[in-house]
Structure formats: C-alpha cells, structure tokens
Amino acid sequence: MKSSFVVPADLDAVQRHPKAAKVGERMRMHNPLCYGCGEESAEGLHLQMFAGEDFEVTATMDVAARFEGGPGVIHGGVLSTAFDDVMGMIPLLIGPSAVTVHLEVDYQRPIPIGSQLQFTAKLLGRQRRKIYAEGIAHLGDPDEPVATGHAIFVTIDVREHFADHLANSRLADEYKARMSRP
C-alpha cells in the first residue's frame, strides 16, 4: 500500500498499558539484536529509550564515526533508522506490538559526528490497528529541532508475524523457545 501521512479525525480512545515502563524508566529492548536499540548489535545505533509522560518516549544516541554520510555529518538513512526505532516504542506504551508501515523524515540541520542526538516522540492518535506518531531530534534545545519524523505503525500478532523468519535470527533458538510457550 502507498500512503501519505494524514492523522484521521475519528481516533480511538487510548490508555497507557498498566505494565508499560513508568515515567523516566529505561524502556526494555524489544530485541537485543535490534539495529536501533539492541545492545548486542555490534554495529547498531545503541539508542537508549526512556518512557515519558502520557504517550511520550525520549531517547539519546551518540553520533559515532561509523554513522558518517557527508563529510563530518550523520548519514540520512541512519537518522531515519533512529526515528523508526524511537517512534516504534510508542505502541509499547499502549500495549500491542506494532511494525512500521510508513515513515517520513524532514532533515532540517546537519548533525555533526561526535554530537549526542536527543529525541522526543509522542503519540498523535490510534485508529483501529494504526498508530500515528511524531518525533523530533535535537542537539540539546528541543525548540531547535534538527530533524522531524512522522510514522504509522500497525499492530501485529507477534508470533504469527515473525513465525516464518525466526530461523534467520542469531537468537533463533531462544526466540523459537519463547514463541512456542503458551
């Protein structure tokens, strides 16, 4: 499906999941091998995510030398990966697992290698399985964003969605065992 980012007017009511991370708590990794937030992803972004008030997530990321695109600045694709993962934490505050179906990034300022990027993402609304999110990235002053992201996530049945792909994971055995538990 090809789509553009438009938040519908007729949104569903949402509640924070009672087991969601508390305000200020580090959000647990959904997969230690995740290229965005996984601690076991050697080349990954190593994003650190924290639950905020209501349906907000904050995150930090050190802009390492391996993320260079143009000379001395971050690669645009790396930044879009970061937005995908940071905004992808929003559904976990509501409850269901969800995957990205649409992602947009507006690049507003160059982001230097060696800087620390900070992200703030928030829920814009939910309609049935679709969860709409917005995020900004900044270098210390949230009123001076260096980039803005928008994304749509669609809720999934995790076991069904990943069933045919578990064997590709370096943690295949662990995931197969986990997914086969009732």
Ligand SMILES: CCCCCCCCCC(=O)SCCNC(=O)CCNC(=O)[C@H](O)C(C)(C)COP(=O)(O)OP(=O)(O)OC[C@H]1O[C@@H](n2cnc3c(N)ncnc32)[C@H](O)[C@@H]1OP(=O)(O)O
């Ligand atoms: C698991 C925990 C993850 C934690 C965070 C991770 C952060 C990183 C997230 C990622 O990077 S995920 C990796 C990239 N994404 C994918 O691989 C997803 C690939 N897409 C799919 O597998 C299917 O499109 C999907 C299972 C998500 C949906 O297919 P379905 O057949 O189940 O649903 P359907 O196509 O009927 O769409 C459900 C709703 O979403 C809407 N939709 C689907 N694609 C859309 C799109 N591109 N734009 C807007 N809306 C879209 C669709 O119109 C419909 O809306 P309604 O409820 O109003 O009818």
